[in-house]
Amino acid sequence: MMEFTWKVFSQTGNIDTYLLFKELQKDTNDIPGNQDEELAEVDFPIS
Template identity: 55%
Template structure:
């Protein structure tokens, strides 16, 4: 999905498409961060 929105933005220059891209990028990074935390907590019993 990120690739599609970036390609669409680069072809159109539409600022709304760029803002959507940045929002999706932020959500993707947050999900990756949450997954890492949960794995660490479960696998290593971090308090």
């Protein structure tokens, strides 16, 4: 969903689409244990 939103924004320059993208990005980062965080821990283990 984020990729689609970014693509629409990059093609149209619509600020509302950009704000939607940022909101989706924030929501994704707020989810505990999301896949990106888990992958980051595998690549860079916390010592």
